[in-house]
Amino acid sequence: MHMIKLHSILLLFLAGILLVGCCGLTLPDLNGDTEEDKPTSGGSTPPTGGGGGIPPAHAYTVDDLLEAVGNDDRALTEQILESGVSVNAADDQGITALMIASFFGYDHLAQFLIDEGANVNAEDIDGLTPLMYSAGMGYPATTQLLINEGANVNAEDVEDWTVLMFAASGGYEDVVEILIDEGADVNAVDIDGLTALMLASVSGYNNVVELLLDAGAEVNAADADGWTALRYANEAGYEDTAEILENAGGTQ
Structure with missing residues (x-):
């Protein structure tokens, strides 16, 4: 898995x-x-x-x-x-x-x-x-x-x-908002192709997901295995998160 x-x-x-x-x-x-x-x-x-x-x-x-x-x-x-x-x-x-x-x-x-x-x-x-x-x-x-x-x-x-990835993976909405306002790159990727949006999506942090999308996060970015934020949300069982991503144009 x-x-x-x-x-x-x-x-x-x-x-x-x-x-x-x-x-x-x-x-x-x-x-x-x-x-x-x-x-x-x-x-x-x-x-x-x-x-x-x-x-x-x-x-x-x-x-x-x-x-x-x-x-x-x-x-x-x-x-x-x-x-x-x-x-x-x-x-x-x-x-x-x-x-x-x-x-x-x-x-x-x-x-x-x-x-x-x-x-x-x-x-x-x-x-x-x-x-x-x-x-x-x-x-x-x-x-x-x-x-x-x-x-x-x-x-x-x-x-x-990145700093934003640490905050997004913890679901810290206030910190994520500060980082975005201060110029954090919402589409940065790690060595495995993971993005802050994927990290927020896999844990069902809906408010963080919405903040990242509003800031221009690429909804269909894929990691090294071809997984998108939507697939992470679906695999983790977060239906509300998946709906947010789908409404933003997300695909698996």
């Missing part, structure tokens, strides 16, 4: 596991919390040495920075940066502090990191940028912030997935 590899979900999930495993972070509640519900910056200050815990300032590492950002602790983040750790330091997966802030939707902390010189177009080892992390997790405010600060709205990862 022909199936789409859940590229965006897998990569973002693995990134979350990496953050939890390496930095002791807590993943956000994707079923309820909004950006307004997220904790504000704060937290404890590090010990001055000895007894375990966070090391003294002179021994801070990139892992300490990532943990502080993941815990939305601005005070500690500032202290670590002041100790000499680069705001653009990355771990062995290429993950930076701004990527973590973007992954969790900490837009105020993201702005602080950018003001400190964080690269908004940095890439991890899979080619994911902070904007992909934000859009792929469905954070409109953080997504808009990154774009305003120069993030490339048409960046591609190592498999040519």
Whole structure:
């Protein structure tokens, strides 16, 4: 059976596991919390040495920075940066502090990191940028912030997935609308010929499908196996989505 590899979900999930495993972070509640519900910056200050815990300032590492950002602790983040750790330091997966802030939707902390010189177009080892992390997790405010600060709205990862594909595959209507308004290419294709419209159609995200069609998405584009958005919708059993595509001239 022909199936789409859940590229965006897998990569973002693995990134979350990496953050939890390496930095002791807590993943956000994707079923309820909004950006307004997220904790504000704060937290404890590090010990001055000895007894375990966070090391003294002179021994801070990139892992300490990532943990502080993941815990939305601005005070500690500032202290670590002041100790000499680069705001653009990355771990062995290429993950930076701004990527973590973007992954969790900490837009105020993201702005602080950018003001400190964080690269908004940095890439991890899979080619994911902070904007992909934000859009792929469905954070409109953080997504808009990154774009305003120069993030490339048409960046591609190592498999040519675009920011719009990450957002469309998650059904994040508000983020998709922002990306379209900011000039995202609605007809970009990945290495397998998949488009954002196909990704939205296979999951029955009707509002996203309509947004993409209204923005000029090619309804009859076909992937490497000859599948169109309509075929994806039909195979997945989304009759309403199929009807939308058919009304737009879609064929299998």
